[in-house]
Amino acid sequence: MRKKLQNVPYRRKREGKTNYKKRLGLLKGGKPRLVIRGSSKNIIAQIIKYEIKGDKVIAASSSKELEKLGWKFSRSNIPAAYLTGLLLGKKASSQKLGEMVLDSCLRVLARGGRICAALKGCIDAGLDVKCDESILPSDDKVKGKHIVDYAVIKKDMGGQKLPSVFDEVKKKIIGGK
Numbered sequence: 001m002r003k004k005l006q007n008v009p010y011r012r013k014r015e016g017k018t019n020y021k022k023r024l025g026l027l028k029g030g031k032p033r034l035v036i037r038g039s040s041k042n043i044i045a046q047i048i049k050y051e052i053k054g055d056k057v058i059a060a061s062s063s064k065e066l067e068k069l070g071w072k073f074s075r076s077n078i079p080a081a082y083l084t085g086l087l088l089g090k091k092a093s094s095q096k097l098g099e100m101v102l103d104s105c106l107r108v109l110a111r112g113g114r115i116c117a118a119l120k121g122c123i124d125a126g127l128d129v130k131c132d133e134s135i136l137p138s139d140d141k142v143k144g145k146h147i148v149d150y151a152v153i154k155k156d157m158g159g160q161k162l163p164s165v166f167d168e169v170k171k172k173i174i175g176g177k
Contacts, residue, residue: 016106017106018105018106019105019106022105026101026103027050029101030050031098031099031100031101032047032048032049032058032097032098032100032101033047033048033049033050033100033101033102033103034046034047034100034101034102034103034119034122034127034129035047035048035103035105036081036085036102036104036115036118036119037105037107038076038081038107038114038115039076040076041075041076042062042063042064042075042076043062043063043075043076043080043081043084043114043118044060044061044062044063044084045060045061045062045084045085045087045088045118045122046058046059046060046061046088047059047060047088047092047097047100047127048103058092058095058097059088059091059092059095060088060091061084061085061087061088061091062084063075063076063080063081063083063084065084065087066080066083066084066087066169069169069172069173070165070168070169070172071083071165071169072165073144073147073159073162073165076114077114077144077147078112078113078114078117078137078141078142078144078146079117079142079143079144079147079162079166081114081115081117081118081121082117082118082120082121082137082142083121083166083169083170083173084118084121085117085118085119085120085121085122085123085124085125086121086122086124086125086170086173086174087121087125087173088118088121088122088125088127089121089122089123089124089125089126089127090125090173090174092125092127093125093126093127097127097128098128099128099129099130100127100128100129101129101130102119102129102131109135111134111135112135112136112137112138112141113137116135116136116137117136117137117141117142119131119135119136120136120137120142123136143162143163143166143167144162144163144166145163147159147162148160148162148163
């Protein structure tokens with residue numbers, strides 16, 4: 001008896017890291033990809049361009065860089081995501097990239113979530129990324145008003161300073177430090 005041959009999927013597909021069908025669709029467009037990833041502690045935003053030898057990172061920013069600009073709060077919340085996107089947009093603004101497409105990979109976009117906040121930061125910095133405006137968070141949420149309201153309930157005085165620190169860091173990013 002002959003054994004049936006089995007097709008073994010690519011390792012990254014087996015591990016649930018890459019959706020190759022979606023990736024191929026994004027690459028066929030020929031536009032640079034805006035890749036935004038969130039972990040439990042950080043937000044990472046990159047602009048990646050496809051090349052035959054492999055993907056090339058054109059510009060990147062991480063929420064870890066916000067600490068150098070005076071950010072003292074969580075690096076994984078919505079205001080930090082917005083500032084990370086704004087920082088990426090400022091880094092990439094000197095390069096003429098044209099229109100980009102958002103690559104959220106296997107993540108499902110949550111309306112007004114961290115990925116959408118980073119996307120809003122990129123758009124506010126001048127990057128050309130097409131998206132539905134309804135998914136972007138409100139200005140109050142981007143500035144951390146929801147965090148301040150929670151801090152008032154919990155009587156956390158450090159959380160009430162978030163909007164002023166947010167404005168200071170935003171001015172540093174826009175003004176170039």
